[in-house]
Amino acid sequence: MIECNIDILKKDIANKRLDMHIVVCIKQVPDTTQARIDPKTNTLIREGMPTIVNPYDLHALEEGVRIKEEYGGKVTVLTMGPPQAKDAIREGISHGCDEGILLTDRAFAGSDTLATSYVLSEAIKRVDLDEKVDLVICGKQSIDGDTAQVGPGIAQRLDLSQLTYVIKVRSIDLKKNSMIVERQLEDGRQIVEARMPALMTVVKEINETRYSSLSNLIKAAKYEPAVWNQEVLGLDTTKIGLKGSPTTVRKIFAPPPREAGEIINNEGESSKEVAEKLLKLLIEKEVI
Amino acid sequence: MPDIKDMNKFDAIIVGAGPAGTSCAHTVAKAGLKVALVDRGTFPGAKNVMGGVLYRHAVENAIPDFWKEAPLERHIIEQQYWLLSDDSNISIGHRSEKFAQEPYNRFTVLRAKFDSWFAGQADSAGAYIISKTVVDDVITENGRVVGIKTDRPDGNLYANVIVLCDGVNSLLAQKLGMRGEFDNRHLALAVKEIISMPREKIEDRFNLDGDEGATIDIYGEVAQGMEGTGFIYTNKDSLSVGIGVILADLVKTRVRPYDLLEQMKNHPVIKRMISGGEPREYMAHMIPEGGYKAMPKIYGDGVLVAGDAAMMVNGFHREGSNLAMTSGRLAGKTIIEATEKGDYSKNALSRYKDLLEDSFVLKDLKKYKNLPAHISNYSEFFSTYPEILNKAADEFLTIDGVSKKEKQRKIRKILTEKKSLWNIIKDTYKSWRAFG
Ligand SMILES: Cc1cc2nc3c(=O)[nH]c(=O)nc-3n(C[C@H](O)[C@H](O)[C@H](O)COP(=O)(O)OP(=O)(O)OC[C@H]3O[C@@H](n4cnc5c(N)ncnc54)[C@H](O)[C@@H]3O)c2cc1C
Numbered sequence: 001m002i003e004c005n006i007d008i009l010k011k012d013i014a015n016k017r018l019d020m021h022i023v024v025c026i027k028q029v030p031d032t033t034q035a036r037i038d039p040k041t042n043t044l045i046r047e048g049m050p051t052i053v054n055p056y057d058l059h060a061l062e063e064g065v066r067i068k069e070e071y072g073g074k075v076t077v078l079t080m081g082p083p084q085a086k087d088a089i090r091e092g093i094s095h096g097c098d099e100g101i102l103l104t105d106r107a108f109a110g111s112d113t114l115a116t117s118y119v120l121s122e123a124i125k126r127v128d129l130d131e132k133v134d135l136v137i138c139g140k141q142s143i144d145g146d147t148a149q150v151g152p153g154i155a156q157r158l159d160l161s162q163l164t165y166v167i168k169v170r171s172i173d174l175k176k177n178s179m180i181v182e183r184q185l186e187d188g189r190q191i192v193e194a195r196m197p198a199l200m201t202v203v204k205e206i207n208e209t210r211y212s213s214l215s216n217l218i219k220a221a222k223y224e225p226a227v228w229n230q231e232v233l234g235l236d237t238t239k240i241g242l243k244g245s246p247t248t249v250r251k252i253f254a255p256p257p258r259e260a261g262e263i264i265n266n267e268g269e270s271s272k273e274v275a276e277k278l279l280k281l282l283i284e285k286e287v288i
Numbered sequence: 289m290p291d292i293k294d295m296n297k298f299d300a301i302i303v304g305a306g307p308a309g310t311s312c313a314h315t316v317a318k319a320g321l322k323v324a325l326v327d328r329g330t331f332p333g334a335k336n337v338m339g340g341v342l343y344r345h346a347v348e349n350a351i352p353d354f355w356k357e358a359p360l361e362r363h364i365i366e367q368q369y370w371l372l373s374d375d376s377n378i379s380i381g382h383r384s385e386k387f388a389q390e391p392y393n394r395f396t397v398l399r400a401k402f403d404s405w406f407a408g409q410a411d412s413a414g415a416y417i418i419s420k421t422v423v424d425d426v427i428t429e430n431g432r433v434v435g436i437k438t439d440r441p442d443g444n445l446y447a448n449v450i451v452l453c454d455g456v457n458s459l460l461a462q463k464l465g466m467r468g469e470f471d472n473r474h475l476a477l478a479v480k481e482i483i484s485m486p487r488e489k490i491e492d493r494f495n496l497d498g499d500e501g502a503t504i505d506i507y508g509e510v511a512q513g514m515e516g517t518g519f520i521y522t523n524k525d526s527l528s529v530g531i532g533v534i535l536a537d538l539v540k541t542r543v544r545p546y547d548l549l550e551q552m553k554n555h556p557v558i559k560r561m562i563s564g565g566e567p568r569e570y571m572a573h574m575i576p577e578g579g580y581k582a583m584p585k586i587y588g589d590g591v592l593v594a595g596d597a598a599m600m601v602n603g604f605h606r607e608g609s610n611l612a613m614t615s616g617r618l619a620g621k622t623i624i625e626a627t628e629k630g631d632y633s634k635n636a637l638s639r640y641k642d643l644l645e646d647s648f649v650l651k652d653l654k655k656y657k658n659l660p661a662h663i664s665n666y667s668e669f670f671s672t673y674p675e676i677l678n679k680a681a682d683e684f685l686t687i688d689g690v691s692k693k694e695k696q697r698k699i700r701k702i703l704t705e706k707k708s709l710w711n712i713i714k715d716t717y718k719s720w721r722a723f724g
Pocket residue numbers: 303304305306307308309326327328329332333335336337338339340341342343421422423424453454455456478479480530532573574575594595596597600601606607608609610612
């Protein structure tokens with residue numbers, strides 16, 4: 001009787017992994033709220049501009065930590081950037097991540113989204129070798145590039161289920177290796193069940209980021225992340241940095257200001273007259 | 289469950305990452321002690337405001353050869369003093385080639401950049417830098433200060449010594465009863481603008497080469513009869529332009545600080561200096577100018593106070609950052625000695641006062657101890673004197689066919705019209721005494 005119970009239990013443990021391993025990818029970006037424009041050249045003055053963790057990525061961090069808190073496991077935070085991006089890793093630790101890895105090398109500099117997703121996915125492969133990864137989380141997009149391509153790029157390269165614009169994680173079933181999420185679409189929400197390992201990019205509305213505890217802040221203050229450079233990763237040099245980046249920026253410009261709308265006045269006119277006026281205008285402008 | 293109290297126990301906690309706090313944390317960390325530097329800014333220095341001139345000696349004591357790597361704006365080779373009337377100006381200046389060479393003498397800085405670099409040095413020395421965290425209160429046990437209460441979840445932190453470097457508004461020193469209510473005669477409100485200007489224009493206008501810089505301190509008309517002074521400092525590609533006046537005067541005259549700065553910028557003489565520039569940042573901050581007599585208690589059981597929080601500003605010489613850094617460093621030294629002895633009592637920490645007495649900090653503050661009150665009584669120094677001196681100079685320099693003898697008589701009349709000769713002599717004598 002008792003033996004039988006233990007057998008069932010053993011089988012259960014084998015089937016059901018009790019812990020999750022979540023990798024969160026974050027990016028350090030210039031704090032554009034503090035941006036100054038050079039009055040002469042009309043370009044962004046980057047010098048002395050403080051850096052922050054990309055605001056969407058903060059929600060990715062938060063979601064990673066929440067999932068860990070609910071399902072158990074561990075969160076590893078990953079960033080590619082200059083050596084100073086260590087600060088971003090430390091911020092991840094202060095939000096409750098357990099480990100951080102900084103991918104930094106001059107050879108990575110100038111990488112576009114294609115090259116960046118290559119570097120990140122190779123790093124995730126390596127993390128996965130040590131400890132199997134179940135879920136990768138990225139922010140929806142970065143505020144300095146706005147492309148929203150890196151997350152999907154990683155999913156594609158690693159053959160992960162791709163869940164973009166996630167606004168809610170409904171449930172995770174570790175036994176079945178599947179998760180159900182809600183995606184934010186332009187005209188509503190889509191509920192998707194996906195197999196894990198998966199990659200999701202999150203929108204800001206997915207959660208409210210927490211105010212980190214003092215002990216996490218103290219832990220983060222002196223945290224030294226593992227540093228992986230080209231020597232450690234041994235990447236294909238034709239796929240990284242400027243050489244591995246087919247994207248070129250032709251021109252950066254401010255979008256033309258929106259033209260003011262036209263207001264139809266109804267002073268002293270009946271609604272019928274106003275409606276007729278409106279109709280005429282709409283036809284004139286070929287709206288209808 | 290590990291005891292939070294133990295996990296978060298430090299040798300020292302420093303509140304405030306300005307020059308005082310960072311210098312203290314740097315000193316303590318270098319000695320291998322566990323120290324936390326807590327600041328409310330998004331990064332150290334984020335909100336800090338200063339003219340600002342940084343003096344070499346104080347920084348050098350912490351970091352030798354800092355000018356080779358610190359984010360400084362310009363090294364000052366010329367200092368001018370201007371006495372303004374409503375349409376004219378007397379200037380005295382000093383320029384030295386010696387100051388154009390390393391190790392230099394003083395530097396202009398933008399504090400947001402400098403402070404975060406300086407905190408980085410403390411970080412490398414081993415200090416725990418905790419930003420974006422407000423210290424709400426000090427924790428005491430049986431009359432001893434034992435820790436701080438922050439606005440973070442599980443936000444209490446404990447240490448053998450807490451150093452209050454929370455600046456001019458030190459609410460913490462007030463909560464501990466180490467100082468009384470604010471006296472608005474002891475506080476100056478300074479408003480300042482950073483005005484962008486191309487490097488070449490600055491260098492042409494101020495007659496500078498490369499990273500050389502100049503400062504102008506301005507007395508007279510700009511303060512609109514109140515006790516106060518203005519300044520123009522050169523940065524790399526901007527000017528710091530500002531004015532500080534005693535708060536009590538502002539309250540009395542109801543002049544709005546921003547208007548004061550606008551009027552100063554519109555003064556014909558100053559307008560020329562800043563023309564072609566684009567204002568890019570505006571800030572306001574208090575300066576504690578009460579001097580030695582207005583200082584709070586600076587040590588207690590488990591607690592020390594340094595920098596602006598301790599009123600350590602030499603208003604006359606516009607020195608604050610250097611007194612802050614030096615007092616912070618000496619507070620650090622006191623903590624190191626106390627840790628060796630394992631004694632953090634008020635008595636042991638009184639060593640801080642002795643160290644300060646031996647340094648320029650208390651020597652200078654004592655020397656000028658009568659100056660703040662003296663100047664308050666003689667606001668004419670900021671209005672009448674600049675005006676009559678300018679008039680006299682106008683007269684002296686205007687060649688209009690009037691005989692020199694007649695000129696002298698006229699000048700004497702200008703000088704004594706608003707003040708009797710006897711009063712001028714008395715003012716001069718008293719002022720001389722006030723300077724110690
Ligand atoms: C306009 C202006 C011009 C000046 N010009 C000069 C000059 O040319 N040369 C010069 O030497 N001095 C100058 N000074 C004076 C100089 O700025 C100060 O004396 C100096 O900054 C004092 O340093 P401190 O470290 O004591 O305080 P601060 O520099 O004020 O730093 C205090 C720090 O404490 C933090 N803090 C406060 N309360 C809390 C809290 N409760 N919790 C967490 N953090 C907190 C603040 O965020 C801040 O970072 C000037 C001042 C002003 C306002």
